[in-house]
Amino acid sequence: MSYRYATDLEYRKHILELNKQSYQKYKEKRLKAMKEYRIKNKDTLSIYNKERWKNNPYEREYNKSERGRERDKRHKKTEKGILSNKKQCKKYYEKHKEQMHEYNICRRPNKEINLDRARKWAKTEYGKQCRRKIATVRDRRLGFNILFENQLDEQFVWHHVNEVDVVAVPRDLHELFGRGKYVDVHRDYLVPIVVQLYPSITGVQ
Numbered sequence: 001m002s003y004r005y006a007t008d009l010e011y012r013k014h015i016l017e018l019n020k021q022s023y024q025k026y027k028e029k030r031l032k033a034m035k036e037y038r039i040k041n042k043d044t045l046s047i048y049n050k051e052r053w054k055n056n057p058y059e060r061e062y063n064k065s066e067r068g069r070e071r072d073k074r075h076k077k078t079e080k081g082i083l084s085n086k087k088q089c090k091k092y093y094e095k096h097k098e099q100m101h102e103y104n105i106c107r108r109p110n111k112e113i114n115l116d117r118a119r120k121w122a123k124t125e126y127g128k129q130c131r132r133k134i135a136t137v138r139d140r141r142l143g144f145n146i147l148f149e150n151q152l153d154e155q156f157v158w159h160h161v162n163e164v165d166v167v168a169v170p171r172d173l174h175e176l177f178g179r180g181k182y183v184d185v186h187r188d189y190l191v192p193i194v195v196q197l198y199p200s201i202t203g204v205q
Helices: 007-041 042-054 058-066 066-077 079-095 098-123 125-140 171-176 191-197
Strands: 156-160 165-172
Touching: 007 042, 042 058, 042 171, 058 066, 066 079, 066 156, 079 098, 079 165, 165 171, 165 191
Parallel strands: none
Antiparallel strands: 156 165
16 A cells, blocks of 8 residues: 555545546547447347347346346336337337238237127236226326235225335225215325235335
8 A cells, every 4th residue: 555645445535536537538438439349340249149148047037037127117218218119119010010910911800809808808807907007007197016915805996005006905995085075185094994904014104
């Protein structure tokens, strides 16, 4: 350690500052060189990335994990992610244009069959849940994170305990406190019911 610095911490701070200054000084030059390299070696890098993903089980498992899916969701909402998704959709359409066209032609005569199938799916428990989730996100711009799986035998609805999390509560109680003078305090009035149904829940009192 240099004798110019009284402590090891001061020396490390000095090195970090030098590294920061060096990064800022050569940032544009480094980014330009990296961009030129990617353009020049586009095909080679594409093959390398595909092989790396194929031979890396950890990366595949991470992409399927909870953290990996959350990362993908965040990326898709960014400007770069939206643009990337549009490019991928366009590329997929150009590649499968003929198959999609043939599928649509075959599907038209079976329109009534497909509509009947969609109606039956919408009446299933999973279909109802999907429709409620879509309506909630679209109309109220709220999240739809299910805290506990539904354990109720009676008819139920998904109730928001906050702006993101939902739990299943009896439909009649939810509707009772969801109209008239209870509209503005709907969530507060249902807190005792939610706590009684889910004793381990936190953050709703």
